Amino acid sequence: MNKLKGKTALITGCNRGIGRAIMELFMQEGADIIACTRKNITDLQSYYKQSEDKYGVSIRSLVFDLADEESIKTAMKELYSWKIQIDILVNNAGIPAGGFLIMTSMQKLKEVFQANYFSQVLITQYVVKMMMKQKRGSIIFLSSVMGLDARAGGTAYGASKAALALFTKSLSKEVGLYNIRVNAIAPNLIDTEMAQLMEEKSLADMIRSSSLKRLGNPDEIAKTALFLACEDSSYITGQIIRADGGM
Numbered sequence: 001m002n003k004l005k006g007k008t009a010l011i012t013g014c015n016r017g018i019g020r021a022i023m024e025l026f027m028q029e030g031a032d033i034i035a036c037t038r039k040n041i042t043d044l045q046s047y048y049k050q051s052e053d054k055y056g057v058s059i060r061s062l063v064f065d066l067a068d069e070e071s072i073k074t075a076m077k078e079l080y081s082w083k084i085q086i087d088i089l090v091n092n093a094g095i096p097a098g099g100f101l102i103m104t105s106m107q108k109l110k111e112v113f114q115a116n117y118f119s120q121v122l123i124t125q126y127v128v129k130m131m132m133k134q135k136r137g138s139i140i141f142l143s144s145v146m147g148l149d150a151r152a153g154g155t156a157y158g159a160s161k162a163a164l165a166l167f168t169k170s171l172s173k174e175v176g177l178y179n180i181r182v183n184a185i186a187p188n189l190i191d192t193e194m195a196q197l198m199e200e201k202s203l204a205d206m207i208r209s210s211s212l213k214r215l216g217n218p219d220e221i222a223k224t225a226l227f228l229a230c231e232d233s234s235y236i237t238g239q240i241i242r243a244d245g246g247m
Contacts, residue, residue, distance in 0.1 A: 003230040005030035010062075010079075010086050010127060012036040013093030015044060017192035018142065021218035022090055022225045027055040029226060031088070034079070036062045038093075066093055066119040067111065076126035088229045089127045089139045091120045097156040098202075109156050116160035121167065128171075132178045138229050141168050141184040142221075145244045148186055161186075165240050172238030181237040183228045188244035191215040211246025 009026050013019030014035040023033055037044065040063055048059040060082070064075035079086075094116040097108065124139060131137030146154050147161025165184055172182035189206045207213060224243050227233050 001028070002030040003226065003232070004088070007087040007229075008032045008034065008084060009088035009090060009229065010034040010036065011090040011092060012066075012123070015041055018187075018190060018218045018221050019090075019092040021222040022092060024051075025219070025222040025226055026088075026229070027051055027057050027059075029230070030055070030057065031229075032058045032060075034060045034062055034086070036064065036075075036093070038065050039063060066095075066115040069119070069122060072119060072122050076123065079126070080130075085134050086127050086130050087137055089124065089131075089137070090142075090225060090229070091123060091140070092142045094120075094142065094160075097160075099156070100152065101155045104155050112156040113160050113163070116157070117163045117167070120164060124171070128175060128180065131180050132175065135179050137178075137180040138233075139171070139180065139182045140225055140228050141165075141182075143168070143184040143186045143240060145186050145188050145242060145247055148240065148242070149247065168240060169238045176237060181228075181233070183233070183237060184240045185221060185224050185228070186240050186242045186244065187216055187221050188247060189215055190221060191217050209247060210244065214245065216243060216245055 004026055009031045011019055011023050011033060014023045015037045023035060027033060035048065048061065052059055062075050062079060064071040095112060097112045120141060128139065141164050143165045144158070144161040146158035147165050151158060165186065168182055168184040175182065188210055207215060221243055224241055228236070228241065
């Protein structure tokens with residue numbers, strides 16, 4: 001317990017799924033949270049208040065849309081105005097996509113890369129400057145096994161996650177001297193809304209291809225993120241950690 005006591009974590013996509021699980025676990029471990037969502041959600045505000053009381057941490061809300069670079073820039077300027085240090089950045093939010101190349105429009109491809117890659121780079125540019133000044137930090141990206149293993153239909157989503165994986169490795173080389181670690185998690189399909197949207201046969205095939213013969217759950221990915229965020233992984237950087245049930 002208290003592995004993140006005194007730390008502040010900025011987490012994107014906090015309203016549901018993996019992001020919500022990461023936020024919950026980080027609060028349990030004592031971290032203050034900057035919770036990023038695409039829009040203000042009334043139910044989340046009551047959840048934040050209850051969590052602050054329960055765990056004795058503080059939660060600030062930051063709202064921006066990954067599809068809108070200007071909204072990201074505005075939010076990051078607001079973050080700067082708070083004059084607080086960010087110890088952990090978890091770039092979790094993104095959008096799903098599937099389809100063969102001949103069925104994928106250039107517009108769709110650009111939308112996926114904007115949400116899953118370009119927005120992540122932009123957010124990181126702002127936050128890493130803060131970390132460089134304080135000479136410490138841990139940056140965690142949510143990539144995917146689809147960004148590591150070639151699969152039919154991965155032209156958009158898989159390629160965007162592959163770009164994120166390489167960005168992870170490249171950035172780790174640039175900021176290591178500042179005591180900033182950069183890693184990524186590459187999950188297999190996790191039991192979230194994304195899995196529920198999949199075609200039944202494709203879902204069954206992915207489960208069958210894993211050694212554990214089941215979907216992962218968000219808590220399992222959150223535990224991996226905690227490991228990368230805390231001092232337990234102090235000599236680990238530039239790595240893509242597969243959490244895939246044995247692919």
